[in-house]
Amino acid sequence: MKVFSVVGITESGKTTTIENIIKELRKRKYSVGSVKEIHFEQFAIDTEGSNTYRHKEAGSQLVTARGYYETDILFQERLSMDEILKFYNHDFVILEGVTDANVPKIITAHNEKEILERLDDMVFAISGKLSNTLEEFEGLPVINAMDNAERLVDLIEEKVFDKLSVKSKVKLQIDGKDIDMVPFVQNILFNAVLGVVKELEGYEKGKEIVVRIL
Amino acid sequence: MKVFSVVGITESGKTTTIENIIKELRKRKYSVGSVKEIHFEQFAIDTEGSNTYRHKEAGSQLVTARGYYETDILFQERLSMDEILKFYNHDFVILEGVTDANVPKIITAHNEKEILERLDDMVFAISGKLSNTLEEFEGLPVINAMDNAERLVDLIEEKVFDKLSVKSKVKLQIDGKDIDMVPFVQNILFNAVLGVVKELEGYEKGKEIVVRIL
Numbered sequence: 100m101k102v103f104s105v106v107g108i109t110e111s112g113k114t115t116t117i118e119n120i121i122k123e124l125r126k127r128k129y130s131v132g133s134v135k136e137i138h139f140e141q142f143a144i145d146t147e148g149s150n151t152y153r154h155k156e157a158g159s160q161l162v163t164a165r166g167y168y169e170t171d172i173l174f175q176e177r178l179s180m181d182e183i184l185k186f187y188n189h190d191f192v193i194l195e196g197v198t199d200a201n202v203p204k205i206i207t208a209h210n211e212k213e214i215l216e217r218l219d220d221m222v223f224a225i226s227g228k229l230s231n232t233l234e235e236f237e238g239l240p241v242i243n244a245m246d247n248a249e250r251l252v253d254l255i256e257e258k259v260f261d262k263l264s265v266k267s268k269v270k271l272q273i274d275g276k277d278i279d280m281v282p283f284v285q286n287i288l289f290n291a292v293l294g295v296v297k298e299l300e301g302y303e304k305g306k307e308i309v310v311r312i313l
Numbered sequence: 314m315k316v317f318s319v320v321g322i323t324e325s326g327k328t329t330t331i332e333n334i335i336k337e338l339r340k341r342k343y344s345v346g347s348v349k350e351i352h353f354e355q356f357a358i359d360t361e362g363s364n365t366y367r368h369k370e371a372g373s374q375l376v377t378a379r380g381y382y383e384t385d386i387l388f389q390e391r392l393s394m395d396e397i398l399k400f401y402n403h404d405f406v407i408l409e410g411v412t413d414a415n416v417p418k419i420i421t422a423h424n425e426k427e428i429l430e431r432l433d434d435m436v437f438a439i440s441g442k443l444s445n446t447l448e449e450f451e452g453l454p455v456i457n458a459m460d461n462a463e464r465l466v467d468l469i470e471e472k473v474f475d476k477l478s479v480k481s482k483v484k485l486q487i488d489g490k491d492i493d494m495v496p497f498v499q500n501i502l503f504n505a506v507l508g509v510v511k512e513l514e515g516y517e518k519g520k521e522i523v524v525r526i527l
């Protein structure tokens with residue numbers, strides 16, 4: 100699973116850039132997920148008076164709305180990016196406006212000052228409003244996602260690394276027989292087990308974990 | 314985790330009954346989650362034009378909205394109740410209008426005909442509009458949740474069984490040492506592992522599973 104972030108101030112072109120990246124990634128047959136950070140304190144997806152809202156107001160601590168074509172799990176807290184990413188198993192996950200994830204980044208900006216405020220080693224491209232007027236900034240390519248999504252996604256394919264590929268060393272046996280898993284499935288199982296076990300007393304990073312289900 | 318459902322036609326008092334049950338369960342210090350089944354084909358929690366909506370329209374297959382005080386995971390499919398319940402680890406989970414879960418049930422109704430249409434062995438109480446006029450129906454207590462939530466919740470405590478308590482036999486070792494887990498945590502680990510493993514070729518129900526993380 101390859102994760103990257105698009106950061107920049109309001110109206111700098113984040114969502115438009117992301118829309119074009121998603122379309123191009125899907126065109127290349129990748130599976131894609133995304134996370135939108137909402138920098139607006141009053142944000143609530145549910146509307147007052149709905150039945151799910153009434154559940155929550157009465158004291159339900161986790162409310163799910165299941166419709167014919169969607170299922171919405173409404174956590175009443177700001178989950179960490181690691182917790183959120185456990186729900187994903189896509190080829191690419193794009194984070195919009197997320198700053199607490201240590202992943203490769205694209206900056207969208209109106210001007211050079213905005214770039215400099217966000218520039219660090221993880222930035223591999225610049226996009227957004229500024230890309231109409233500039234082609235390069237301190238060695239970084241400046242690419243307009245609206246008319247050159249192909250080039251931006253070429254760069255994403257090249258620069259964005261697999262977030263989990265290093266840490267996962269998982270083995271599985273069923274009825275005494277070794278079961279082969281592709282890295283993708285290994286990662287899911289690794290995250291599923293570690294998500295629980297690391298909360299337990301006795302857990303220590305780097306020690307072997309064995310789970311046995313009879 | 315104890316799971317039960319409240320079923321009945323529109324306006325029979327489902328949400329009001331559930332609100333009162335949730336309040337009483339929380340008063341008794343239980344943790345409570347809930348799921349609302351939405352029988353309305355056009356239901357969509359997200360609004361046209363929002364950034365998350367734009368992600369989805371561009372092709373993002375799983376969109377999360379993270380605000381200051383909530384995190385909403387928006388699956389673009391109707392998940393099964395088993396899949397949904399994996400997100401829960403509460404003492405009680407109440408399902409509103411859900412009919413595809415084999416759990417104890419309360420029927421809310423306007424009249425006896427509506428009860429009979431939904432009556433089966435899993436029903437342990439009747440509530441809703443009808444509870445103003447009736448006290449018992451075919452040996453089942455008819456209880457008004459608005460003025461007698463205590464009695465209804467006494468019955469819930471007595472009748473609703475632990476959905477997972479039987480199937481979970483999980484052992485955990487870290488660095489060669491046995492780690493004790495309360496049943497609640499065992500269930501989480503059991504579900505986490507089985508959720509992944511049962512999708513793999515080689516899985517067979519009832520066979521021992523061993524996961525080893527180095």
